[in-house]
Amino acid sequence: MSIPTLEQVTAALATVNDPEIKRPITEINMVDTVDIRADGTVDVRVLLTVAGCPLKDTITRDVTAAVSGVPGVTAVNLDLGVMTAEQRGGLQEVLRGGQAQREIPFAQPGSLTKVFAVASGKGGVGKSSVTVNLALAMAAQGLRVGVVDADIYGHSVPAMLGVGDSRPTQVEELIMPVPTPSGVSVISIGMLKPRRDQVVAWRGPMLDRALVQMLSDVYWGDLDVLLLDLPPGTGDVAISLGQHLPNAEVIVVTTPQEAAAEVAERAGTMASMMNQRVVGVVENMSFLPCPHCGPEHRLEVFGAGGGARVAATLSQRFGYDVPVLAEIPLDLALRAGGDAGTPIVESDPNAPAAVELLKVAQALLGRGRGLAGMQLGLTPSSKF
């Protein structure tokens, strides 16, 4: 068999994406040298962005597999190096695409990323569970999905996505979102703290900075959907988000309970005050399917009607239809899936709770990617 050519090996390397940056390693200057010996052995040196890169095993596996597949290759010797500060600076520039720094890509005119903020009136109603399950449901449809966990009280999203202890890799000032097993990328406000167990008293300006950092200093790449898990209530994060991402659409999560519904209405109204559109209400913990008689018998543990009430109030207040997107039953598997880092839409997609969550994703995506519903700023050039 003939000796493989450099073009063939380079083409094979171009099929390998960096797991964090999600772009071919050849495009982002990670391939340092390639040597092809007469006996078909290929020596490749790949530069990691940082020493101790948590994903070096993935890169090793993918590079070896890709190069081994080239006809004539008899062996692959992979040597992993680390970029110098100068090389990282160059990479940062490539990733920023020559853009000015600290710009929020999702707020730029023409951005095709759909941004959904998941809000609730109070904690513990299942806002984070809804966020992660929606993220997975959308990723399962082949969409590129990013999640920003902006819940200063809980920041439970990384654990629910199976990357609880991960810290993001940093390339100079640029932060790489943490890739999860399901393909969703996540960054959490908890990851910005020096230590995980540290208690930070977030104040308004600090929170604003943290939110901007998670949106503009993180290399998100070209996302189809960005989901934000907001802290409960109508606080500083909701205001900052309204200022930085007025095009975000808001999903309000509530339980059927009267008290939860009332505060959820306030969270929805807050979004509208910030000129964001509320696209629907998700009622969670709607009922417990009776373990004895079967699912027809609904035990209304938290009462009934909260979701419908929030939807009706917001529709009337805003003058447009705010639908109830789903009524998610209580399900032990949903809780267990969150705790184990394997959300229910992935671990048991046929469970009634998962079916409801998939329905929400469908309803949100059915409205199309990108330009649908966006202000295009076009001026008619002639009268009809």
Ligand code: ADP
């Ligand atoms: P929030 O983000 O509103 O504080 P979480 O999503 O963290 O709420 O949910 C609070 C707890 O309730 C979690 O342990 C979660 O697993 C559980 N939970 C949420 N929704 C359900 C449900 N439909 N059935 C069972 N447990 C649920």
